[in-house]
Amino acid sequence: MDPIIAPFPAARLRRMRNSPALRALSRQNTLTVDDLIWPVFVMDGKDDETPVASMPGVSRKTVDRIAKAAVEAQSLGIPAICIFPYTGMDARTEDCAMAWDPDNLTNQAIRAIKDAAPDIAVMTDIALDPYNTNGHDGFVENDEIVNDRTVAALVKMALAQADAGADILGPSDMMDGRIGAIRTALEAEGHHNVTILSYAAKYASSFYGPFRDAVGASAALSGDKNTYQMDPGNSDEALRLVARDLAEGADMVMVKPGMPYLDICRRVKDSFGVPTYAYQVSGEYAMLQAAAQNGWLDGEKVILESLLSFKRAGCDGVLTYFAPAVAEALRR
Numbered sequence: 268m269d270p271i272i273a274p275f276p277a278a279r280l281r282r283m284r285n286s287p288a289l290r291a292l293s294r295q296n297t298l299t300v301d302d303l304i305w306p307v308f309v310m311d312g313k314d315d316e317t318p319v320a321s322m323p324g325v326s327r328k329t330v331d332r333i334a335k336a337a338v339e340a341q342s343l344g345i346p347a348i349c350i351f352p353y354t355g356m357d358a359r360t361e362d363c364a365m366a367w368d369p370d371n372l373t374n375q376a377i378r379a380i381k382d383a384a385p386d387i388a389v390m391t392d393i394a395l396d397p398y399n400t401n402g403h404d405g406f407v408e409n410d411e412i413v414n415d416r417t418v419a420a421l422v423k424m425a426l427a428q429a430d431a432g433a434d435i436l437g438p439s440d441m442m443d444g445r446i447g448a449i450r451t452a453l454e455a456e457g458h459h460n461v462t463i464l465s466y467a468a469k470y471a472s473s474f475y476g477p478f479r480d481a482v483g484a485s486a487a488l489s490g491d492k493n494t495y496q497m498d499p500g501n502s503d504e505a506l507r508l509v510a511r512d513l514a515e516g517a518d519m520v521m522v523k524p525g526m527p528y529l530d531i532c533r534r535v536k537d538s539f540g541v542p543t544y545a546y547q548v549s550g551e552y553a554m555l556q557a558a559a560q561n562g563w564l565d566g567e568k569v570i571l572e573s574l575l576s577f578k579r580a581g582c583d584g585v586l587t588y589f590a591p592a593v594a595e596a597l598r599r
């Protein structure tokens with residue numbers, strides 16, 4: 268007889284919860300430092316940082332400070348760091364040419380991190396929003412976010428990042444066909460081992476608000492991203508997007524945001540069994556930090572519990588602004 272359906276008192280499910288040892292032995296999922304990818308914001312200047320108001324505890328850092336942060340992350344055992352550039356309105360142009368400039372902030376940061384902390388994997392973001400005057404991830408023509416012209420620009424951006432030494436490229440733009448185009452270009456240029464972590468199921472979410480402050484896109488953004496990011500009501504579409512991006516050459520896939528989309532993480536993992544990641548985005552960070560700072564929640568405990576939920580939902584790792592704090596907590 269299946270012990271699960273054995274009647275009480277043969278089946279006392281509390282028996283296995285009765286001591287730390289038995290709980291440890293029977294625990295299915297654990298969070299380790301290996302699960303963490305740390306997103307950071309890089310800005311222009313030297314030996315400086317500025318706090319992001321809507322993300323207490325997070326600041327934009329100059330390239331030299333990002334390199335120092337990477338050294339610290341590497342010594343904590345964090346496997347990857349993900350770079351996002353801050354660009355003010357004056358640095359944004361309609362042609363977004365800064366996006367593929369070999370010396371843009373992202374590419375400077377890639378090289379600085381590779382120099383200072385060669386063992387940490389460097390991930391990037393591929394989308395035009397940090398460089399675009401209108402804050403969109405693609406070029407805008409007659410109020411339309413145009414696909415194919417954007418993809419051609421994203422390919423140039425990807426190659427510049429690969430040339431700078433990026434290990435993981437993260438197309439977050441949600442244009443159609445970009446994974447295949449980037450993969451083909453990487454192969455043609457000899458970047459056979461550069462990996463792609465596709466933001467495959469990226470929803471048009473209001474949880475990105477604080478991030479847009481952090482990268483200077485809030486003021487710039489005109490309208491919304493609903494014609495390219497996914498509708499929050501959809502679930503099957505996420506599987507089509509993941510299937511498509513894998514077929515085009517993605518090595519890993521992402522679900523974003525994280526906590527409100529754990530059902531999608533589980534479906535993706537069950538359907539494809541590929542390396543699957545979630546992004547615990549800026550708004551999720553802000554919610555937890557706000558409650559913790561008010562003394563309404565035990566910050567460290569809810570952070571660990573929230574990250575464990577991604578493991579339980581099938582994720583292989585999580586992008587989280589809490590990465591260094593969590594790595595330290597896991598050491599204790």
Ligand code: PBG
Pocket residue numbers: 392393394396404439440474475476477478479492547548549550
């Ligand atoms: C933009 C991008 C966004 C995030 C990562 N890349 C915002 C957006 O799509 O507007 C959000 C990350 C976060 O909220 O933490 N390509």
